[in-house]
Amino acid sequence: MSACIGTPISWPRLERHASGPTDATVVQHVEQCAACRACLDEIMRDVVALPVLAGAAVAAKRARWWWVALPAFAAAALALLLVWPREPHRAGNVALLKGGGEVTLGLVRERSGAIREDATTFAAGDRWKVVVTCAPGHGTWVDVAVVEAGAKAADHPLAAAHIACGNRIEVPGAFELTGKIANRVCVRVAAEVAPARDLLGGDDTACMTITPE
Amino acid sequence: MAAASDLQAAYRAYGAQLVRKAERMLRSREDAIDVVHALFTDLIPRWNSSVDLPYLYKAVTNRCCNLLRDRGTRARLLEREHAAAAPVGRVRMDDEVVGIALIAALAEELDESHIQVLVARFVDDMTQDEIAEHLGVSRKTIGKRLDRIREAVVKLREVA
Numbered sequence: 076m077s078a079c080i081g082t083p084i085s086w087p088r089l090e091r092h093a094s095g096p097t098d099a100t101v102v103q104h105v106e107q108c109a110a111c112r113a114c115l116d117e118i119m120r121d122v123v124a125l126p127v128l129a130g131a132a133v134a135a136k137r138a139r140w141w142w143v144a145l146p147a148f149a150a151a152a153l154a155l156l157l158v159w160p161r162e163p164h165r166a167g168n169v170a171l172l173k174g175g176g177e178v179t180l181g182l183v184r185e186r187s188g189a190i191r192e193d194a195t196t197f198a199a200g201d202r203w204k205v206v207v208t209c210a211p212g213h214g215t216w217v218d219v220a221v222v223e224a225g226a227k228a229a230d231h232p233l234a235a236a237h238i239a240c241g242n243r244i245e246v247p248g249a250f251e252l253t254g255k256i257a258n259r260v261c262v263r264v265a266a267e268v269a270p271a272r273d274l275l276g277g278d279d280t281a282c283m284t285i286t287p288e
Numbered sequence: 289m290a291a292a293s294d295l296q297a298a299y300r301a302y303g304a305q306l307v308r309k310a311e312r313m314l315r316s317r318e319d320a321i322d323v324v325h326a327l328f329t330d331l332i333p334r335w336n337s338s339v340d341l342p343y344l345y346k347a348v349t350n351r352c353c354n355l356l357r358d359r360g361t362r363a364r365l366l367e368r369e370h371a372a373a374a375p376v377g378r379v380r381m382d383d384e385v386v387g388i389a390l391i392a393a394l395a396e397e398l399d400e401s402h403i404q405v406l407v408a409r410f411v412d413d414m415t416q417d418e419i420a421e422h423l424g425v426s427r428k429t430i431g432k433r434l435d436r437i438r439e440a441v442v443k444l445r446e447v448a
Contacts, residue, residue: 083378085414086312087345087422090305110378123304126325128296128332185318200364202318236329247326249318251360 080108084115093118129241170264170281172215178264180281181206181243196288197252203285204249205233205262209240216265217246220275224257224284235269257286295335299328302341306348312411313352315369315388319361323351342422349407350400356392379413381441386410390441397440405433 084092084101092098093115105112168180184194185202197203205219216237220229232250252258261282263270270279303324310320327347331339355361369388377385384390386406395403401423408419416434420427 079378082415083413085418086309086412087305087341087414088418090308094301094305114378118305118308121304121308123307123321125299125303125307126321128299128325128328234326236326237333238329239332245325247329248322251364253360 079110080104083108084111086114089115089118126245129239129244168281168283170262171278172209172213172264173266173279174213176210176213178207178209178215178217178240178262178281180260180262180283181208182260182283182285185249195283195285197258197285198288199253200251202249202251203260205246205260206243207238207240207246207262207264208242208244211239211241213240214238214266215240216267216269218263218265218270218272219246219250220261220263220272221250221252222259222261222275223254224259229261229272229275231272237269252285252287255287257284259284295328295331298339298344302344303328306344309345309412310348310352313349313388313391313407314355314365316365319355319365323348323355327351345412345422346404349404352407353391353395353400353403356388357395362388362392379410381410381438390444393444394437394440397444398437402433402437402440405430406437409434 081104084104088098088101089111092101101111101115105115170178170180172178181192182194183204183206184191184197185204186198186200205217207215207217209215214237216235218231218235219233220231222229233246233248236247238244238246246262252260259282261275261280263275263277263280265279275282306324306327307317307320310323311317314320314323327344356365365388380386381390391403391406391411394406398406404423405419408414408422409416414422416427416430419430423430
């Protein structure tokens with residue numbers, strides 16, 4: 076089904092008609108045009124599972140009240156600093172965010188539609204997403220780097236992104252791992268500006284190793 | 289198309305149609321969702337009420353083109369496109385449905401203003417009047433850009 080009886084109704088116009096006020100021209104056209112009617116039906120039937128846009132509301136509200144709460148936060152932070160035991164050990168998939176606690180790295184693998192959150196191996200065609208967990212109320216820049224075993228230089232498959240912290244927050248974008256040797260997938264975090272793309276391995280970096288199948 | 293005063297409201301109102309638009313370009317729902325989610329995430333620190341639907345449409349077009357410029361991603365999407373059912377393609381260029389390969393090839397040859405017209409005309413099926421309003425330029429300019437796009441396609445076919 077491809078031929079329209081006249082001038083096709085554009086997708087944006089069909090979208091407007093589907094979600095807003097009725098467009099009489101569209102109604103009249105789709106009554107007679109099977110091609111455009113199929114497109115409109117496609118829009119009406121479609122369900123898009125949008126991921127949560129974490130942090131947008133929080134970011135807007137935070138700006139209004141944080142000045143008022145600042146003294147209380149400062150006192151609480153000081154008290155915590157005095158009583159909290161020092162962290163004896165940090166796991167490899169945990170990075171330290173200056174002023175924002177720990178950021179835990181997680182990886183999600185999609186293979187032919189099957190999602191695994193515990194995968195440690197890769198094959199051609201797998202899509203990988205990075206998720207991070209950090210204390211709500213903070214924000215962090217996250218830059219993803221992939222380093223092949225033995226290599227010194229890292230690839231950066233995604234643009235650095237600023238995210239609002241929470242539980243398993245998706246870093247925008249997905250990437251693939253290729254080759255026949257293990258890859259270390261790392262995130263470097265920073266509070267204020269996108270992290271520098273230089274040597275990895277400091278406290279601000281968390282990594283996981285993924286091996287080929 | 290009015291501007292949304294709130295980012296979350298805009299995401300809820302326009303997210304689904306922007307995903308469908310990105311999917312028309314990329315032929316992949318997962319990648320389309322990634323594109324739209326990343327766009328709104330990047331807009332969080334710099335959202336303002338002047339961000340409207342035409343702006344978001346243009347931004348999605350740019351981001352999809354950037355994905356297609358990446359060879360690895362392009363190869364993966366092409367593989368999926370071949371495996372998927374043929375698109376409806378109501379507006380065609382010389383009887384050809386404009387797909388991933390052609391957009392990617394033209395993205396190497398043409399600047400952003402031409403790519404916006406290409407996608408608006410052959411992916412979003414907009415008329416020249418709609419494109420002119422959408423991009424804020426005259427219909428004559430749209431006509432000239434379409435001529436330039438057709439020249440580039442002819443050149444590509446000669447090389448192929």
